[in-house]
Amino acid sequence: MAEVGRLAGVSQVTVSRALSSPDKVSPETLQRIRQAIAQTGFVPNAVAGALASNRSNLIGALVPSVTNVVYASMLHAFSEIMWQHGYQIMLSETGFDPEREEKAVATHLSRRPDAMLLTGIHHSAGSRRMLVNAGIPVVEVWDMSDTPIDCCVGFSHAAAGEAAAAFAVKAGYVRAATITAGDERAMRRQLAFARHFERLTGQRVQRVDFSVSATLGLGRDGLQRLLTDGLPKGAVIFCSSDQFAQGVLIEAGARGLKVPQDVAVIGFGDQEFAAMTEPGLTSLRIDRQVLGQVAANALIDRFRSGAVGQAVHDIGFEIVRRQSA
Amino acid sequence: MAEVGRLAGVSQVTVSRALSSPDKVSPETLQRIRQAIAQTGFVPNAVAGALASNRSNLIGALVPSVTNVVYASMLHAFSEIMWQHGYQIMLSETGFDPEREEKAVATHLSRRPDAMLLTGIHHSAGSRRMLVNAGIPVVEVWDMSDTPIDCCVGFSHAAAGEAAAAFAVKAGYVRAATITAGDERAMRRQLAFARHFERLTGQRVQRVDFSVSATLGLGRDGLQRLLTDGLPKGAVIFCSSDQFAQGVLIEAGARGLKVPQDVAVIGFGDQEFAAMTEPGLTSLRIDRQVLGQVAANALIDRFRSGAVGQAVHDIGFEIVRRQSA
DNA sequence: CGTCCTTATGAATGCGCATACATAGATGCG
DNA sequence: CGCATCTATGTATGCGCATTCATAAGGACG
Structure with a gap:
């Protein structure tokens, strides 16, 4: 210079x-x-600039996995807005592991980001402490909490599970099952779905749980296991992701089962392909673009006005009915 | 301190x-x-540390899009290894736009990363100049070049297209078509496929090109347009991505066309779902994990030994034959 | 014509750490 | 016992910029 x-x-x-x-x-x-x-x-040299001005124009983002398109597309919308405001993204994957998240929080904070984005509302005590001490805006996404670290934007997973159950009952299904991935939020949806469905119909909900992330292949497995366990004809399956649901569709097709007559399917996420499958997939839509955008704007707001402003943003969800249920 | x-x-x-x-x-x-x-x-405070030591432990990564799982999974493997070596990732999306890439290169370099990862081998003159001046290790992925900025790891898209054509001819197909996304590398594969197929069979290759990224829905559209254009029965369709290929499968199913008898399909990428579709998708496999890993290790090597070592890494590809072609 | 404001610039300083060099005590060895 | 060597620590310095304060040169105004 x-x-x-x-x-x-x-x-x-x-x-x-x-x-x-x-x-x-x-x-x-x-x-x-x-x-x-x-x-x-x-x-x-932005490093020197950041040191001198105490502003880095960096945002730390922690997501479970970038290969999962639901997080990727949220991140995409988020970083798009941040980029427009002159901020850059530092990314780490946590793999749904709080310990790993804590390490990532520490290294991220050591780079003095101007704000942090975290996925979910459950973090280790250490993570919370460090984030609070850092004194920077923090946004937690994909979930809601009455006691966010700073602010959060998401929706109620319990409400989503219940809404799916209510929809299924209203659509006339009297038997149900679930296929769930090893993801804490998915499990909360499953629980809410099962409870509500059982309360409404008195019928027990069959379940298959996986301890890993959802894939199409596991969805096929899931249906197979449910059938082995005696899934009655005409039951509806609430899947924790559209990947599972598509797997169920394919497995059903391969077995000559008609959807939704023999087996009905409800997915989660309403991913791009959901409208394009045969039959079209009924799914809970979360607007991931909006999620990322609201999160970004929440941070921008906080930059401008300090830590005031709305702390909890509910972006809701919507049941998109197609042919599969 | x-x-x-x-x-x-x-x-x-x-x-x-x-x-x-x-x-x-x-x-x-x-x-x-x-x-x-x-x-x-x-x-x-890693900012101060970076300023004092002239080492940031940051790696800049530029990918076209994180929502595209092929880039996301490469990035995942890459960042996993980098993380193990104590490096963090600064991420930007370029959206296949060289101008945007150039801006991203500039802002990334201003943060003095210890290395950069770029996607593809075609960059603006400005980008190239800045990267060369930066004097840091640079790895270009997803393609090969005799004149990389520093080093590259990928495969030959022309060879991939030719291999697909050779495979199709050997499998007995005498008519072919392509569905291609608006991606320079996809277009190179298409070109090589069409040339080689025409040379081998003397038959012209029908084509549908989209100017945007591949989606399942566009794949369905693609088949529809090819049929409208008079795609002969028994032709094979070379798709620039598995998304397209799956769309073709679904559209064929919806129209009562048998795969591969009435229409055969070759995808590209061998994504997770390719093995799980009905019928299973024949696809060109690129090992994206290996791609990311080799790229990461190439940088680690360069940190250790300066800018010596292998500059061009060919990770190759493989045709995975399933039922769709 | 002196005072006050404005505009354009520069000098000095410090952000928080890593690094080079210096120092002091301890240890080894002939 | 004296010199070399090693270990543990400290002092001084500067990385490259942003920021604060100072300064100089023009107007504006009464």
């Missing part, structure tokens, strides 16, 4: 100003400085 | 050493320092 200044015949300060607030520098000087920058190929 | 030192009765340097090379500090002192750290909740 000093080098650029020398070339332009000004001091380092003036170069700094030319970059951060060009209107405070006379047009001719600005011109010379810009030329000197082009000439030298100068790239400002 | 000085504060921690005061509490432990030592100077700032000793605290610094206790964190970076604990074996150079006496056990008792180390003990006291650790206690002081726990007591104060001290979190080291």
